[in-house]
Amino acid sequence: MSIQAPQSTQGTSNATGTRRAHNSAPGFFSGRSELIVPALVLLLALFLTWQTATMEVLGKSVPGPQFFPTIVCILLYGVVIAHTIQILRAPRGGAAVKVETAKQYKTQSDWKTMGMVIAGVIVFILVLPYAGWIISAAALFWIVARALGSKKALMDVSIALLFSSVIQLAFNAGLGLNLPSGFLEGLL
Numbered sequence: 001m002s003i004q005a006p007q008s009t010q011g012t013s014n015a016t017g018t019r020r021a022h023n024s025a026p027g028f029f030s031g032r033s034e035l036i037v038p039a040l041v042l043l044l045a046l047f048l049t050w051q052t053a054t055m056e057v058l059g060k061s062v063p064g065p066q067f068f069p070t071i072v073c074i075l076l077y078g079v080v081i082a083h084t085i086q087i088l089r090a091p092r093g094g095a096a097v098k099v100e101t102a103k104q105y106k107t108q109s110d111w112k113t114m115g116m117v118i119a120g121v122i123v124f125i126l127v128l129p130y131a132g133w134i135i136s137a138a139a140l141f142w143i144v145a146r147a148l149g150s151k152k153a154l155m156d157v158s159i160a161l162l163f164s165s166v167i168q169l170a171f172n173a174g175l176g177l178n179l180p181s182g183f184l185e186g187l188l
Contacts, residue, residue, distance in 0.1 A: 034092070038083045045076035063175075116147035132182025137164035 052069040120143030128136045141160035142153070150156050171177045 034087050035084065038080045038087070041076055041083070042080045045073055045080060048076065049073045113147045117144055120144055120147070128180055128182075130182050132184050133168050133179035134161065134164045134184065135182065137167065 048069060052066050052073060055066055055069075057065060120140050123143070124136050124140040127139070131139075138157065138160035141163065142156050145156040145160070146153075168179050171179050
């Protein structure tokens with residue numbers, strides 16, 4: 001007659017039928033793998049900050065060539081902080097099954113939306129030299145709005161044309177930088 005030790009209710013069985021206990025408490029990074037994204041954005045922000053700070057500037061023009069890169073860096077740091085706080089406050093479960101509760105966490109990709117946005121960017125790049133900034137940027141805005149679920153086509157086109165025109169005006173008049181005008185060359 002053999003005497004067996006009591007077995008734990010938690011653990012996994014191996015090939016011989018004996019169970020070994022394991023720690024089922026989730027670690028700090030459980031559900032926080034998204035921290036990789038703000039880490040990558042932080043690296044990008046640091047690189048842009050370094051490039052902006054070491055940029056050789058000729059002349060004393062105001063606002064100067066370092067103005068917009070500085071704004072972009074500040075916005076990137078803001079995104080990093082906001083996204084990190086969001087992830088730390090509300091971690092999401094990964095593609096794992098919780099034992100005993102049978103609650104499943106699933107991740108899903110929206111391939112249709114992603115495909116529409118990627119196609120929109122490709123069309124924007126190809127059409128920009130011929131159609132110009134105003135029309136191609138408005139078309140990109142409209143495609144992205146449709147991909148994200150907007151059903152108000154006329155309002156989307158109106159907003160898109162307004163914003164692309166304001167950006168064209170800001171670059172041309174405000175900064176002296178010409179965005180492509182395309183076939184509207186003589187009108188702008």
